[in-house]
Amino acid sequence: IYPEDPTDPQSGQPTGDRIYHVQLAVTVTIRDISKVGAVIQAGLGAGANDLNSLSFGIADSKSLEASARKAAVADALDRAKQLAEAAGVTLGTPLSISESIGSVPVPMFNRANDMVAAAAPPQINAGQLSVSITVNITYSIGG
Template sequence: MKKIFYILMIPMLIASLFVFDSLDVFSSKAAANELSKFEGNIVTVNGMGAVKVKPDIAYISLGVETFNVDAKKAQEDIAKQMDKIVDTLKKNGIEDEDIKTTGYNIYKTSKYEPANLGEKKNRIEGYIARNIAEVTIRDIDKVGNVIDLAGKAGANIINNIRFGITNEEEYYNKALKLAMKNASGKAEAVLSTFGVKPEKPYRIIENSYGAPIVYRDNAMMKASMVAENYETPVEAGELEVTARVTVEYKY
């Protein structure tokens, strides 16, 4: 009698699972349909705007690298040279807060030499000291002049000349307005095929922020360049500030 009862229960359980599963699918579809009714028909477009700007600020990494067989002497040499560079820059209009140390290290150099029985031994040749500072130049026309002054004062490393914009938010907001105008034009073109005009946006997503920073190729100042009456030509060019948006319109 119990076996018959179990056999009868199995189809009932399968049927109930099918019913619950169907109800779950039905409820999901119903929820989706309700959401669709609430939001209505929506067209989504992407907009982009760009503004070209001449950079008004520059950043240069410069410094000194020196070698000495004595570690302490290497430190003293690099300190004297770096002090001379900083003093020169300050005397020529660079403010104290626009010069900051970004790197300082001392490491030994070694040479492997043959020893007895074909073995090699490690012989310390000396020590290399390096001091790097980032200099902010607020007059874009003086970038080449700053490089020349630093080189003549003893800098033998010039790295990462970067150009940027002081008030980038002002130009980004202009690009953002152009991006919205671009998106509106796209929406109007799409909806015109249905004889509809886009109204106020239903949803707006800002997809980007910020102006680019242009990097120039790294350069190492050579002793021959410093010795000559050399004027470094540096062209900042233009930066392009871009903004991107995703806009949804109901129709």
């Protein structure tokens, strides 16, 4: 809740009236994408007059990260073996291992005014999200 003390547009003097503004933000998690449009329409129909954004995410990315990590390590080892063979050296043990988890691009929508004006629920199309892991492994080598 925050107050506003309006001024007369012509004189610039306070009118003496105090107006109070109230803001309420609600975050809704929906697991069935086919219901997103109906939920937006219900919220706007119930009096919400602003929709800040719509975003998509992965509920539990841990198992996806583990799979991506295993694949990245296997790929790094395979490439290291190829490089060692091409260079005529023996691949040794790992000296260091590091990883970076790529950010997941998340579609964002800011279409509140379009959605308010629409009589039918807005259509929300499914897309794809991805999990990305980059692994850097430094191996020792022998001649």
